[in-house]
Amino acid sequence: MLKYIDNKDIFKECGIKKTKQRNILLNILKEEEEPLTAEEIFIKARERDKYINLSTIYRTLNIFISKDIAIKLNLEKENKSMFQLNMMDHQHHIRCISCNKKIRIDKCPIIGYEYFIEENTNFHIIGHKLELYGYCSKCKDKKQ
Amino acid sequence: MLKYIDNKDIFKECGIKKTKQRNILLNILKEEEEPLTAEEIFIKARERDKYINLSTIYRTLNIFISKDIAIKLNLEKENKSMFQLNMMDHQHHIRCISCNKKIRIDKCPIIGYEYFIEENTNFHIIGHKLELYGYCSKCKDKKQ
DNA sequence: TTTTTGTTGCAAATCATTTGCAATTATAAT
DNA sequence: ATTATAATTGCAAATGATTTGCAACAAAAA
Known part of the structure; x- marks a missing residue:
């Protein structure tokens, strides 16, 4: 269960650098039960890093997805994607x-x-x- | 099975006007097994109506969806929606x-x-x- | 440290989809 | 049939989500 693995180890395992922004985003995904839009994640992230940029959110989410840290959901009704920690459960x-x-x-x-x-x-x-x-x-x- | 019902009757049943454009689009959906993007539908439609507009495609598809004539699929990988006749099967x-x-x-x-x-x-x-x-x-x- | 490589913020670009509006067409009413 | 009405279309422009180029910056390796 990804939720209980240390961020540092997740990043190392994936071969990507540990940065403040990625740390924040991974924490948000870990804390959240429901899938979130990029915008919602952005708003939560801004509470922890006043200067984090939306493009960093997208770039990071895409990396998380390619590394199977997160999954992307395209709900029927919505015209935007939602993101969630990969539960692998x-x-x-x-x-x-x-x-x-x-x-x-x-x-x-x-x-x-x-x-x-x-x-x-x-x-x-x-x-x-x-x-x-x-x-x-x-x-x-x-x-x- | 929608596929075998006359377009005219489908439009009447749904309370929408029968137009050349809607007719073409419904035929395309009926003929196609696979889901198509709006763009793909547009290209096929242009072969039958040289002047049909992409916004008509979108508007018509949205009406079809609201009337349950078609369904909209949001595949994980794609960043665009796909459309398909509602099989109701x-x-x-x-x-x-x-x-x-x-x-x-x-x-x-x-x-x-x-x-x-x-x-x-x-x-x-x-x-x-x-x-x-x-x-x-x-x-x-x-x-x- | 210094060097190398990857990551970020910003602004601008892109791409799918939607919308306002005037012109056109389908249906209902005469 | 002809006219009146209400819905539909094409066009151009707007919108909104997501991506990208680039210079500045930060992390890891040397």
């Missing part, structure tokens, strides 16, 4: 209905959606199950 | 783990994702199962 698979091969799917498409559904249904969502199925590349070829 | 639910109440979820979050996963795994995806679960508004309140 559950896993989905896609299964071949011919040979039964399973492979992991590394990004969960539901995280942002849960949030969206919570707002629309007034449910408090605890979890979900998702299974994709189809034909793997080999079995797909065999069929023809 | 399967249904998901959210279930209350306390009282077992079920309510329908009208937009499937997986459609665009399947497409994305196909590209990344080389699977041919046939379908998926998704179930969300949590506490409904009443049960949520009771707990406190």
Whole structure:
């Protein structure tokens, strides 16, 4: 769980420099349960660094995403992206209905959606199950 | 299945005027299996109406979405939306783990994702199962 | 320290999408 | 059919999110 790993170690592991700005942003993501827009993160960041710039927010978030520290959610309704600490806490698979091969799917498409559904249904969502199925590349070829 | 309903009847049902431009756009969506960007739709539309404007594309797509003729997908990677005919072919639910109440979820979050996963795994995806679960508004309140 | 390399702030650019408005077209009313 | 009405379109310009070039700066390596 990323949340409990020291920032310093996360940055080292990712091979990026530890800076005041990145530290602030990672802390914000760690503290936050809900996904945030870049703008919201910016506002929170300004409370801790009066001069931090919005482009630094975007650049840092993009690095975090490329290093799997964060994930980016594109909710249906919004015209802007939301960002969240990568929870890495559950896993989905896609299964071949011919040979039964399973492979992991590394990004969960539901995280942002849960949030969206919570707002629309007034449910408090605890979890979900998702299974994709189809034909793997080999079995797909065999069929023809 | 929307695909097999006459455009004229779709427009009437939705209470919007039948115009050449809307007709072209609905045909493009009907003919296409894959989701398309507004730009891609625009290019295809230009082949049929030399003077159709990009803002008409956007306006029309937004109307189609509000009338549930089309759906909008926000894939993780892309910074632009994709649009697709609303297939209306399967249904998901959210279930209350306390009282077992079920309510329908009208937009499937997986459609665009399947497409994305196909590209990344080389699977041919046939379908998926998704179930969300949590506490409904009443049960949520009771707990406190 | 000094050097090297990566990171930041700023301003300007870019790109997708939306909007105001006048001209045009579809439908309803005559 | 013809006219009146209300909705739709094309155009140009605006908007809003995100990215980028560049010079100044800060972190890590030497």
